[in-house]
Amino acid sequence: MTAAHAAQLIVDRVSVRYPGTAHAALHDVSLTIQPESLVVALGPSGCGKTTLLNLVAGFIKPTSGHITLDGQPVDGPGAERGVVFQDDALLPWLNVLDNVAFGLQLRGLDRREREVRARQVLQQVDLQGYAGRRVWELSGGMRQRVGLARALAADPRVLLMDEPFGALDAFIREQMQELLLRIWRETGKRILLITHDIEEAVFLATDLVLMSPGPGRIVERLSLDFGQRYAAGESARSIKSDPQFIATREHVLARVFAHRQPHTSGA
Amino acid sequence: MSAELTLGEHDFAAPERVQDEAPQSRRPLPIGVLTILGVLALWWGITATGLIQPLFLPSPQAVLAKLWLVSTKGYMDATLWQHLGASGLRIVTALLAAVLLAVPVGVAIGLSRVARGVLDPLIELYRPIPPLAYLPLVVIWFGIGELSKVLLIYLAIFAPIAIATATGVRNVDQTRIRAALSFGATRWQLIRHVILPSALPDILTGIRIGLGTGWSTLVAAELVAATRGLGFMVQSAAQFLVTDVVVLGILVIALIAFALELGLRALQRRLIPWQGRA
Structure with missing residues (x-):
């Protein structure tokens, strides 16, 4: 549905600092969402992932940096960016x-x-x-x-999802993840999804962005294909029991913990 | 005592989202009916002994007989229904005017810092004044016609609705607002499609409270050169010591207030069935 290959959502060196806080909520974050990609931002609370989504949605404005969608600057909420809320x-x-x-x-x-x-x-x-x-x-x-x-x-041209399955029980959450992948395949929408669920992130993402707090920033980017494999017809169970999936999940887990407890040795 | 009464009449609890329709306390009716029957029996018993003169407390039968007489022949050149109609018209006019003006004012107070700064002190200043205190001023300014009577009731209804609306507007769920904004809603669409429906439970609570205070202002309003009305009927009967008409008038006023309250509660259940569930 989107026009050319130039169609991208670009977050360009964006920082957000709330008045009276020690650390920036987001520091120098850059991100590109390509057509038909499913970008998942993963991180512990306080890493600025919800701030990132609110910026792209236009609910808040960056202290510095720019956001553009298909070449047009984002300055406020708009119907071309659909939002799915946690509650x-x-x-x-x-x-x-x-x-x-x-x-x-x-x-x-x-x-x-x-x-x-x-x-x-x-x-x-x-x-x-x-x-x-x-x-x-x-x-x-x-x-x-x-x-x-x-x-x-x-x-909408891009779908923004703020921990959409966070309040659901594990069984329903898996159903919803599979539903989302099906819809993503059917509609070809770009998606930016925020989560703190590591397995969910690894399963869904084509691009996984790992975030860390104090100040909120991106610490690692991974290109994954498990969601595409599901969309191509492989079953969720077979993907999630694939050693490659488990290894990726453990790697992400280790990275999250490494950044979460930087001052605790042996954590 | 009288000061306490006046305070009680105009006491206005901050309109919390009403929780009084909780399922377990849904039907207190049988006990309530028993209470009323008990009071009636006591009333009948006391008057039947003949210890109290009918001038001070007429018997229930006498009041019932008076009800028949006043509704067919009338009292002070008007039947009970004409008195009722006159009072009803005043309260309905005042209520409509109050809703039409207080809801926009409440929305403005809830949304705009400036409107809040200007209007909030005005409302808070006049709200606690008993209507009887400013009644003379209303008469001096607006005369002794219908306008003064309606205005007095209107003032009593206006404040509770405006304050309740403002509270409701300020408490609108921010994610609902963001959801509407993410579809490109204009400011007017936000008010029309998100803010007003969200504030509806509070607005209805405000109307309930306002109608209560408005109805209790009725007697004061009909002190002013009225020739018809329930309040007028009670007062003129009191002047001639026609105690059974006084009691009858009080009972009718109480009954109508009770019916209004029940009606508004039913309306709340109908209009906002999601209350407490979403």
């Missing part, structure tokens, strides 16, 4: 269908048009039978799927 942020007075169509309603589409689109997206996230349901009657996993559908309905 779904759905509107309880709207039913599932109207929640999914919310972005289209704000854009001024008429009711018929936006409902057709919303039903289509609901099918994509396996919720076709739930259009008329009240969102507060749904389980956490379903609500998160509605949140994903709402972001997808507006057909």
Whole structure:
């Protein structure tokens, strides 16, 4: 859907410093999100990964540096960047269908048009039978799927996900990861996903960005293909029990701990 | 005592998101009915002994008979229904005007530092004053017509709704706002589609409280050259020591207030069924 190979989301030497804090929340962070890539930012709390997502979403402005999406500077929130929130942020007075169509309603589409689109997206996230349901009657996993559908309905150029599966139990979380990979393959959207779950990060990412606190910065970048293997048809179980997957996971784990406890010897 | 009463009438608890519809305390009705029956029995018992003259406390039967008389023949040139209609029209007019003005004012206070700085002290200053205290001023400024009566009730309803709306607006979930912003919502769309619906529980609580204070201001409002109205009926009956009409008027006022409260609670359950669940 995006035009040329020049279509990139670029975070260029961005720093963020909140007034009255010792360390910068983000220090000199650069990142490029290529078309059809799934970038996962992984790190412990305080590493600035949520700040990074809020910057790209346009909710906050950088102290220095620039962010551009397909050549246009990012200066504020916009519909071309869809956001999925940790606590779904759905509107309880709207039913599932109207929640999914919310972005289209704000854009001024008429009711018929936006409902057709919303039903289509609901099918994509396996919720076709739930259009008329009240969102507060749904389980956490379903609500998160509605949140994903709402972001997808507006057909954004990039999808930003802030620990979207963090509040779900392990079983549902795995289902959601597989659903996300399927949608990623089907739509070809660029995705920036924030998580603190190491296995999730290694499984999903085409580009894994490891972050560390004090000041928040990127300490390592890995190119992975486990998500692509799942998208190509391999089963999640076979990927996650692959020695290569386990080795990568252990490597990332070691790196996270090395940066998490820099002053503790033998940790 | 009277000071305490006045305070009580205008006491305005900060509108917390109402939790009083918790499932376990859903039906306190049977006990409540028993209480009322008990009071009625006591009333009947005391008056039946003849120890208290009807001038001080008429019997329930006498009040019931008066209800029939006042609703068919009338009291002070108007039937009970005409008195009721006059009072009802005043309170509905005042309520509509208060909602139309207080909700935008509350939204402004909740969203804008400037609006808050300007309007908040004004509301907080006039809110605790008992309506009877500023009634003379209202009469001097606006005369003895319908306007003064409605204005007095309106003032009593306005403050609770404005304050509750402002509270609701300030407590809107920030991620909902961000979600709407991420779809490119304009400021007006934010207010219309996110902020107002989010604040609706608080607005309804404000209306509940406001309607309570407004209804209790009714008698004061109808002190001013009224010829009809429940408050007027009670006062003129008191002047002629027609105690059964006084008691009847008080009971009707109480009953209507109770019905309004129940109606608004039902409306809350209907309009915001997700309360406490989302």
